Amino acid sequence: MTLSRERCKHVRMAELSERSGVATATIKYYLREGLLRPGRRVSATQAEYDEDHLRRLRLVRALIQVGRMPVATAREVLVAVEDESLDRHKRIGAAVWALPHGSPGPAGDGEGPDEVREEATRAVDEALERIGWTFSRAEGDSSPAYRMLVDAVAGLSRTGYPCAPADLLAYARSAADLGAVDLDMVERYEPGAGQVEAAVALTVLYEPVLLGLRRLAEAEESNRRFGGGG
């Protein structure tokens, strides 16, 4: 069903554009910026593109057009995707690693140790321990996703909405369910670059799906608890 399963032997630029839905001018821009490898030259003015180009183009589009990522950031993500020195798990990790992570909340006053952030770190570590995420605990502060999480928990505290450990744990349980769904989706793609690319693209593309569904779920729950009437 998915495009990655289709055979796309060697096609010219016009067909690459048609099959990917990306305008020729945009493809040329991605080529100039090094986000897409050059095609195989077949004459002085023409090149051919293959299945790998089509697949890569989808990922670039997901990062830039949906994820609104700057070109330089997308390039870093792609370097990690292509790093064949890493095994599959490490490549997925390194690529998701390179994704931009939301801006941190309000910072401390910059004087002395940041107690709010330290407390947030303890709360996060406790939640990770209770849910049994040993890998994330071991990586700790070297992981951008972990830092994003600690910053967010510290931001809650600084704005006067402190996060209870039980709430954090409940969120982590839902995240674990989502992680399993995500990896099930990833495993439908071809092992190797296809799966690494899918992991990155799906991480970015499902974020607005999740945030939209959570807002609808809040409205449902609010209606159920407070709605009254018909």
Add this chain to the structure above:
Amino acid sequence: MTLSRERCKHVRMAELSERSGVATATIKYYLREGLLRPGRRVSATQAEYDEDHLRRLRLVRALIQVGRMPVATAREVLVAVEDESLDRHKRIGAAVWALPHGSPGPAGDGEGPDEVREEATRAVDEALERIGWTFSRAEGDSSPAYRMLVDAVAGLSRTGYPCAPADLLAYARSAADLGAVDLDMVERYEPGAGQVEAAVALTVLYEPVLLGLRRLAEAEESNRRFGGGG
């Protein structure tokens, strides 16, 4: 434990700043922009602020400093929070409604009916029906969260990662769990403006918590399935 439970009778600007952690200059800016109601004037140069000001200040900070919302958008959200003509559920709905919703994915070509978006609408409606969210289905396209969701699903399809109904349903199930956690948190605040404000603030403040946890969960799951070794 939470600030909203503390008694904060009538305080001067300096104390409001200290208790909220928001700089005096920033509070004055919020007052000028109409994001905070004026204090009760006690002399030609001094005004007093109360508990409502402190609570409102926390929400404004959550929207602007964490949610990175433009002042005009925050003002619209606050108008909805303050609309006492609505019941609690409707005020929560109207305020979450006014929150900015992520930018849509790549658009269709603008010619003729947008088949990809129509298909995304059908997929979303099917998921909402299967999970039994009758309120969201009834509101449909008039809800910004619903439109955000349809745009995200259409974006997946346009970038070549079509979303299977079962995946959408799995995401909706996790979102339902999160919605219940969120409303449990909201109910810890004082009924009335306190709960409406908390609903808005927690919707915004927990988004980076959720996205950070999901990325950690993906790393855990990827490690479990593909990690090998120790």
